[in-house]
Amino acid sequence: MAIYPLLFLAVCCQTCNKGSRLLIALFAIALGASTFWIGVLIALYGFFPAFLAIYAGRLSDRFGPRLPMVLGAFGVGLGLWLPWALGSLPALFASAALIGAAFVFFQVSLQNLMGSLGERTERASNYSQLSLAAAVSSFLAPVLTGFWIDRYGYTTTYGILGTLAVVTGVGLLVLPFVPGRGSRKQRSGKGQGLGGLLQDADLRRTLVVSGVVVTGVHLYSFYFPIYGHEIGFSASRIGVVMGSYAVAAFIVRMVMPAVVRVYSEGRVLTHSLWVSGLAFFLFPFFRDLYTLTALSFLLGLGLGCGQPLSILMTFNSSPEGRSGEVLGVRLTANKGIQVAVPVLFGSMGAAFGLFPVFWANAGLLLLGGGISVRRRTRDPGETPEGEGAP
Numbered sequence: 275m276a277i278y279p280l281l282f283l284a285v286c287c288q289t290c291n292k293g294s295r296l297l298i299a300l301f302a303i304a305l306g307a308s309t310f311w312i313g314v315l316i317a318l319y320g321f322f323p324a325f326l327a328i329y330a331g332r333l334s335d336r337f338g339p340r341l342p343m344v345l346g347a348f349g350v351g352l353g354l355w356l357p358w359a360l361g362s363l364p365a366l367f368a369s370a371a372l373i374g375a376a377f378v379f380f381q382v383s384l385q386n387l388m389g390s391l392g393e394r395t396e397r398a399s400n401y402s403q404l405s406l407a408a409a410v411s412s413f414l415a416p417v418l419t420g421f422w423i424d425r426y427g428y429t430t431t432y433g434i435l436g437t438l439a440v441v442t443g444v445g446l447l448v449l450p451f452v453p454g455r456g457s458r459k460q461r462s463g464k465g466q467g468l469g470g471l472l473q474d475a476d477l478r479r480t481l482v483v484s485g486v487v488v489t490g491v492h493l494y495s496f497y498f499p500i501y502g503h504e505i506g507f508s509a510s511r512i513g514v515v516m517g518s519y520a521v522a523a524f525i526v527r528m529v530m531p532a533v534v535r536v537y538s539e540g541r542v543l544t545h546s547l548w549v550s551g552l553a554f555f556l557f558p559f560f561r562d563l564y565t566l567t568a569l570s571f572l573l574g575l576g577l578g579c580g581q582p583l584s585i586l587m588t589f590n591s592s593p594e595g596r597s598g599e600v601l602g603v604r605l606t607a608n609k610g611i612q613v614a615v616p617v618l619f620g621s622m623g624a625a626f627g628l629f630p631v632f633w634a635n636a637g638l639l640l641l642g643g644g645i646s647v648r649r650r651t652r653d654p655g656e657t658p659e660g661e662g663a664p
Contacts, residue, residue: 277391277400279550281407283445284384287329287347288408290439291377292415292495294354295319296516297435298366299507301428305363309500316496318370323378324609330382331602339383340446346383347443349376354436361429369432374609382605386598389589403591405527405582413520420513466539477600481607482586483543486642487580493635494519494573498557500631505561518567522574530579543583544643548574551639557632576639 295316302312333342355371357365388400421430422573495516502512534542553573560566584604 277403279449280384280387281403282409282450283347283412283442284312284404285407285414285584286438286442286445287350287377287380288411289418290350290354290442291373292411293419293435293497294350294369294373294432295492296416296429296499296505296509296513297431298357299496300423300503300512301357301432302363302366302498303500303503304428305366305492307363311363312500314365315370316492318367318491318512319374320609322375323370324606326375327382327609328599328602330379331386331598331600333379334383334598342379342383343387344443344446346376346378346380347439347446349373349381351439351443352376353416354432354439354663356432358429358433358436368392378605378609382598382602383613385585385601389597389601397533399413400578401582401586402527404585405530405578406524408581409520409524409527411520411579412523413517414522416516417511420509420511422628423509432605439559452543459627475591477588483547483642484588484604485607485610486547486638487577487584490554490573490577490635490639491581494554494577497629497631498570501557502566507563508626511563514630515563515567515570519570519574519577523578526575526578527582528624529660530582534583539583539587542579546576546583547639547643548576549573550580551636551643552576554636554639559589634663 298315299312302315307315330342350373353369353376356369356372359365384404391400419431419435426434498554499512502515507515530542546613550573553569553576556569557566560569585601588601588604589597611613
């Protein structure tokens, strides 16, 4: 199948999902929600995916990627149309739950599809292109959403994003799906249950580090808009700052394959986590547009490496015919963290302000870098991509 139309549709659906996260935080503030309740809204994006991700992966393995991707896009559209139609705080809670539940079907199936296209040697390139598409959506989502909010208001912006998600679902219905099947390495988890999969030490460590990376990404996505609002930024200025994160992620993902060939996946991942932790630590000390834009760019350089590397390492750890399920396990772990951490951090923010939120996440990322170092110490045979790694 043609990969670029697929990536275009992926950008559209991801833009809707990511744009809704900026939109829901600012709309909730406008409706008078406290920091705690905003944390609950954030957690709802991950609550149902924590239970559905493995099922979504199994559905993708059994029936192919088209069905769950189409259902996911239409579900995201419906979730976005709820606040457009009702414009109330309860509608935001229903919207967050529905968007989170629907998008996981799209996300797991897309990741599984990209890993199955072409031969094994093409997998790293496929995930690199997918991560670039994600970076494009990370740029478009806050910038477009911010300007639409300033120009049209919250409810109309929900309607625009919802329509884009439904159009994406229609596009997936007409796009020819002929996924290739690359050669897969047989691993010991085949034929076993979930417990058998988790006996793989490489997979367990990958899941932990992946959870740390995703926690950093989502806490930035939700709590920087709150911080920007507190220091008097408009929605468009918040969008510009967050857009610089996406620009950095796009740049670093373009050069990442070459860097990995020289320094290895583990080394790149370790340093990316440490850079991200430093950026999070510095955020609360600054209130001007240019410095915060620079810190957002630095954070994008760090976290921009972590996401595609964790997906690639997870797919490579999966048994034959169970890659979607393993990717679902990864998302289940990630979403479980997303549910717990925002509520915890939201309570922390309500009690102590946003400074501890940023610093606690900085500590989490630095700890993740330490775990990555331990992984490389335990796996001395790890080689750079050009010397046998995928």
